[in-house]
Amino acid sequence: MKVTCNIDVHHLTRVEGHGNIKISIKEGRLEQATWEVVETPRFFEALLVGKKWDNAPWICGRICGICSIGHTLASIRAIENAFGMVPSEQTRKLRILLKHMETLQSHVLHLYFLSAPDFLDVGSVFPLINSHPDVVKMAARLKLLANDICDCVGGRRLHPTRTVVGGFTMLPEKAELEKFRSRLLDAIKDLLATAEIFKTFSLPDFVRETEFVSLKGDNDYPFIGGDLVSTDGVVRKEDEYLQMTNEYLVAQSTSKWSKLSRGSFAVGALARVNNNFAFLDPAAREVAISFGLKPVTHNPYMNNIAQLVESVHVVMESVALIDDLLGSPWVAPRQPVTPRQGIGVGAVEVPRGILYHCYEFDGTGHIVKCDCVIPTSQNHANIQHDLAALAGKFAAEGMQDRKLELLAEMLVRSYDPCISCSVH
Amino acid sequence: MSDTLAKPKTYLGVPVHRPKVAFFELSSCEGCQLQLLNNEATLLDFLSLMEVVRFREGMTGGTDDYEIAFVEGSVTRQDEVERLKKIRETAKVLVAFGSCACFGGVNQLKNRFSMDQVRKEVYGDHPIDTDVARPLESVVPVDLRIYGCPVKKEEVEKIVTRLALGSEVFYPRYPVCMECKANGNICLFELGEPCLGPITRAGCDSWCPSNRAGCWGCRGPADDMNITQMVSIMEKYGFSRETIVDRLECFGGFSAHIETFRDAVDIREKVQKT
Numbered sequence: 104m105k106v107t108c109n110i111d112v113h114h115l116t117r118v119e120g121h122g123n124i125k126i127s128i129k130e131g132r133l134e135q136a137t138w139e140v141v142e143t144p145r146f147f148e149a150l151l152v153g154k155k156w157d158n159a160p161w162i163c164g165r166i167c168g169i170c171s172i173g174h175t176l177a178s179i180r181a182i183e184n185a186f187g188m189v190p191s192e193q194t195r196k197l198r199i200l201l202k203h204m205e206t207l208q209s210h211v212l213h214l215y216f217l218s219a220p221d222f223l224d225v226g227s228v229f230p231l232i233n234s235h236p237d238v239v240k241m242a243a244r245l246k247l248l249a250n251d252i253c254d255c256v257g258g259r260r261l262h263p264t265r266t267v268v269g270g271f272t273m274l275p276e277k278a279e280l281e282k283f284r285s286r287l288l289d290a291i292k293d294l295l296a297t298a299e300i301f302k303t304f305s306l307p308d309f310v311r312e313t314e315f316v317s318l319k320g321d322n323d324y325p326f327i328g329g330d331l332v333s334t335d336g337v338v339r340k341e342d343e344y345l346q347m348t349n350e351y352l353v354a355q356s357t358s359k360w361s362k363l364s365r366g367s368f369a370v371g372a373l374a375r376v377n378n379n380f381a382f383l384d385p386a387a388r389e390v391a392i393s394f395g396l397k398p399v400t401h402n403p404y405m406n407n408i409a410q411l412v413e414s415v416h417v418v419m420e421s422v423a424l425i426d427d428l429l430g431s432p433w434v435a436p437r438q439p440v441t442p443r444q445g446i447g448v449g450a451v452e453v454p455r456g457i458l459y460h461c462y463e464f465d466g467t468g469h470i471v472k473c474d475c476v477i478p479t480s481q482n483h484a485n486i487q488h489d490l491a492a493l494a495g496k497f498a499a500e501g502m503q504d505r506k507l508e509l510l511a512e513m514l515v516r517s518y519d520p521c522i523s524c525s526v527h
Numbered sequence: 528m529s530d531t532l533a534k535p536k537t538y539l540g541v542p543v544h545r546p547k548v549a550f551f552e553l554s555s556c557e558g559c560q561l562q563l564l565n566n567e568a569t570l571l572d573f574l575s576l577m578e579v580v581r582f583r584e585g586m587t588g589g590t591d592d593y594e595i596a597f598v599e600g601s602v603t604r605q606d607e608v609e610r611l612k613k614i615r616e617t618a619k620v621l622v623a624f625g626s627c628a629c630f631g632g633v634n635q636l637k638n639r640f641s642m643d644q645v646r647k648e649v650y651g652d653h654p655i656d657t658d659v660a661r662p663l664e665s666v667v668p669v670d671l672r673i674y675g676c677p678v679k680k681e682e683v684e685k686i687v688t689r690l691a692l693g694s695e696v697f698y699p700r701y702p703v704c705m706e707c708k709a710n711g712n713i714c715l716f717e718l719g720e721p722c723l724g725p726i727t728r729a730g731c732d733s734w735c736p737s738n739r740a741g742c743w744g745c746r747g748p749a750d751d752m753n754i755t756q757m758v759s760i761m762e763k764y765g766f767s768r769e770t771i772v773d774r775l776e777c778f779g780g781f782s783a784h785i786e787t788f789r790d791a792v793d794i795r796e797k798v799q800k801t
Contacts, residue, residue, distance in 0.1 A: 116587040119557050143554040143604045144657060149645035150636035158773055161743065165633045165676065168558020208565075216564065216585060227586030229579065232571060247567035258738035260565055261558050261677045265738050272720075272739035352653040523557055 105131035108504035115515060117217040117227070119169060120522020124490070124511050128498040136494040138487045138515065140356035142526040148473045156182050156442055156468040157268065163460060164262050166475065167524040169212070171262045172205040172253060173453030174475075177460040180328060182268045184342075185447025185464055186440060193434050194270040195327075200424045201256045201266070202326050202451070203417035207290075208249035208260070209454035210372070210410040213519045214297070215242035218407050221513050222304035238300060241293050245414075248286050252421070255279050270437040277429055284425045287418050291386070294415050298390050301411060306404045307510055311492045313401050313485060314365050315374035316347055318452050324375070324382040324416060326452045332378050334399050335364040342448045344459045348476045358525040360484040361476070367484035370456025371518065372409035373400065387416035403489050406517045410454075442468025455479055455521050479525035482518050489514055536575060538692055546691055549581035549593035550624075551614055553607045554634055554660065555600030559625035559678045560584055566680040573684055576691045591617055595690060597624040597673075601631045601660045608666050615667040620690065623662065623669045626676035626745045630779035633676070634660035639776075662779070671696060674746035676778055679731050699729040700750035703742050707733035715741050721766045723774050726752040726781075747780025754784050 110126040123139040147166055151159060159182060164175035176198055183190065190198070215238075216228045225231060232239050250260040255275045258264030265272045318325040319332035331339045331347050339346050350359040362368065376383070376391060380398045383391065391397065391412045396405055444466040451458050456478030463472040493514055497507050536543045550560050564585065566573065581589035596618035602608055615621055626632040637645045638659045646655055663669050671690075673683055689696045699705075703724040707714075710733050715722040722741030724733065728749040735742050748754070754775075761771050772788055775781045 114583060116583050117585065119584060143607065144649065144655060145554050145603070145634045145660075146637045146645045146649055146657070147633075149640060149648035150633070152648065153639075154636075155769065155773065158777075162633050162636070162777070165556055165558075168556035168561045168677070171556070171558065212561075212564065220587070226588045227582070229574070229586065232574075243567040243570065246565070250565055250567070258740065259677075259734065261562060264735045264740040267740070352650065357655065523552075523555065 106498055106501055106503065108507070110504055110508045110511065112508065112512060115512060117220065118516055118520050118522060119524065120520065120526070122515065122520065122522050124515065126490075126494045126507065126511060128494065131498055131501065133491070133495040133498050136491040137355055138483065138490050140358045140483060140522055140526065142357055142522050144357055144526045147527045148475060151462075151470050151473045154470050156440075156462075156464060156470070159462060159470065159473075160266065160268065163475065166477070166527045167521055168261065169209050169521055170205060170453040170455065170458075170524070172201055172257055172266070173451050173458055174460070175263055175266050176202060176327065177449040177451040177453070177458050179266060179268050180449030180451060181447040181460040181462050182449075183447070184449060185445045185462060186268075186443055188269065188438065188440070190270065191434060191438065193428070193431075194436075196424050196428055197256055197271060197274075198266070199326060200421055200428070201253060201263070203421045203424075204249040204252040204256070206326075206417050206454050207414050208246050208253065210414045211242055211245045211249065213454075214301070214407060214410055215239070217519070218516055221509065221516065241296060245290055245293050248283070248290055252283050255283070267437065269440050270435075272437065274433055274436045280425050280429060284422060287422050287425070290418050291415065294411070294418065295390070297414075298393065298411060301408065302394070306402065306407070307513065308402075309404065309493055309496065309514075310401045311403070311489055313403070314363055314368040315377045315399065316363060316368050316370050316481070317375045317378045317457055318450060320379040320382040322382070324379050324384075324420075328450060331450065331457070333363055333368065334377055337363060341450045342446075344448055344450060344461070344476065348459065348481060350476065350480070356483055358477075358480045358483055358522070361481040362484060367488050368481065369403070369485045369518075370478045370481045371406055372413050372454070373403070373406040374456060375452060376400075376409040376412055383412065384416045384419040386419055387412050390415050403514060404517045406519065410519070453478060455519050456481060475527060477521070477525045477527060479518070479520045479522060482520065483525065486515055486518055486520070543576075543691060544693075546577050546595050547580045547593045548577040548595045548597065549589070549591075549618070550579070550583070551581070551596060551598045551610070552584070553598065553600030553611065553628070554603040555625070555627045555632070557584055557599065559599045560597075562677050562680045563683065566684070569684065573687070576687060593618060595620045595622060597622045598628055598663055599624045601627040601634045601662060602666055603634060603658055603660045604656055605658070611663060611666050620670045621663070621667065622671045622673060623664065624673050625678050626674060626747075626778045626780065628663050629672045629674055630747055630782070631660045631662050632778050635779040635782070636776065674698075674728060675731055676745035679734065682730055701729050702749040702752060703727045703729050703731065703733050703736065703746070705729055706731070707736045710737050712736055715739065716761070716764045721761060721770050721774060723757070725757045725760075726754050741774070743774045743777045744780055745778045747778070748784065754781070758788055
């Protein structure tokens with residue numbers, strides 16, 4: 104039977120921020136499929152103009168309530184690059200450890216609290232507290248560990264306090280790091296158990312060839328700074344980020360959109376795994392292979408699995424980072440800062456993909472121009488293209504509206520969008 | 528949705544009413560709501576205190592039958608004014624949740640410019656709708672404020688427990704400085720770090736100063752504060768007027784107090800004009 108239906112999801116749930124899905128199908132033919140972003144802009148790029156450099160990380164962290172650590176670190180990196188500063192090895196390691204734990208808490212939040220309810224046919228994680236208490240406890244345990252380490256290293260899990268240009272205001276206690284080491288090893292077991300749970304879920308069978316953009320690994324799986332790469336073969340320097348993002352404005356969205364070699368591209372865990380698979384920790388790679396995830400995977404729903412793979416990777420690497428940090432004496436936490444005129448770019452892989460901050464400073468260290476390109480804003484056009492292809496495919500197959508609505512919602516959720524962040 | 532969690536709670540042997548609670552967000556990072564999910568150790572106990580009937584970021588579905596509305600974010604567009612008025616009509620208790628809702632938060636920093644300027648800076652000539660960033664109480668009456676950027680989850684739990692039990696909610700009248708001293712920290716002024724601890728409302732347990740980061744006043748003014756004296760002490764320690772005003776204006780809590788200190792800060796205007 105040929106399907107005729109209208110799907111209108113106003114303010115999609117279990118995502119950060121406000122977006123709408125509209126699909127209209129007439130007699131099996133797709134007439135419209137739209138991903139609308141209606142979030143109010145907050146104008147961070149405008150409100151920073153005229154502010155002194157030290158305001159930027161503090162204020163820009165507030166762009167996002169989930170990846171505030173990533174925004175703070177991108178902001179700091181942009182400023183350090185503008186002022187010609189190179190962080191100490193100790194600072195570099197502490198920042199990556201902090202970054203990893205944000206990645207873990209964000210991925211676990213998405214996998215268990217936002218994504219899993221779809222596969223278990225419930226509206227939220229709340230009913231799972233009674234039906235799957237051990238699983239919810241495990242999720243809470245993983246998130247708590249990640250957040251505890253963020254508190255310890257960054258001062259606060261949300262809107263961190265210790266992270267500053269030049270390093271950290273203070274250092275964690277080594278005894279604390281030591282304790283986290285054993286909790287991290289336990290977390291591996293929880294993550295492998297999580298993998299077994301996700302193997303019981305059937306991911307929708309949908310593939311659309313996509314260009315994937317991320318940082319480019321040279322020796323390791325990259326998270327902070329370095330060259331930029333796409334699966335279509337584009338390679339650029341960090342400060343050439345505008346050639347990767349190519350932002351433009353569209354009527355259906357208060358967020359800007361991006362494109363590169365095609366009509367759209369994707370960033371995020373799947374993009375990183377696709378581009379830097381060889382640098383994954385062996386344990387993480389094994390999980391990837393057990394799900395059939397290998398480069399280049401074009402099923403957007405596999406971003407969930409890529410997040411799980413990355414969770415294993417960041418935990419393994421955090422154990423090694425803690426060993427490194429414990430093995431050498433602390434040096435001064437913070438370098439002095441000398442502002443100078445110039446432009447600096449910071450590219451950081453945050454949970455939802457590659458994030459860029461760029462500031463132009465005058466000679467007194469005041470911001471003349473500010474630009475932030477958010478992962479989700481880079482994904483919006485790709486979500487739109489996926490949504491149209493998905494609706495077209497399943498409408499032709501005669502899928503009923505209720506099922507199609509769920510698949511469309513799950514598609515958007517797979518990108519783990521951070522919509523208020525994308526509009527900023 | 529969270530009905531399944533309902534286990535009868537009692538306080539001193541008396542059954543406790545489990546209020547229906549809804550969460551909403553206007554212009555914000557949604558971080559304050561997430562702070563609740565970030566409280567893994569006590570989340571389940573916390574949820575047993577109330578029935579969450581609407582929480583878009585965490586659950587599908589829900590009803591508009593609620594008693595307490597937590598509203599995060601500031602008002603920056605007309606549709607938010609309408610949404611907020613509707614929430615006000617429904618809720619018995621409207622809680623301004625976090626600094627954006629209480630004071631406008633970092634969003635109100637754009638009010639330093641005209642809306643035409645901010646639109647042009649970010650969107651060029653593309654039409655985009657925005658208005659000055661305002662706290663909730665400039666649109667509707669607010670019953671209760673939970674301060675902070677972000678809110679402190681321990682404080683949220685304390686306040687929600689009191690709401691559920693029907694007892695009075697109160698805030699510390701004294702400044703962050705008191706908590707900082709009690710925590711045994713070295714004064715940040717001595718370490719060369721600017722700090723608004725002497726004038727900002729306590730309740731965060733000196734969250735930032737205890738991490739050796741000066742206070743930016745996200746919780747707004749303490750009841751008993753002397754802002755003029757603080758500015759003169761900070762100037763004695765060598766902090767520039769610009770640094771002091773940057774902090775005073777960051778979250779909007781001191782907006783009623785800062786105009787007199789702003790005169791020396793024309794550098795912004797200079798940059799803006801170039």
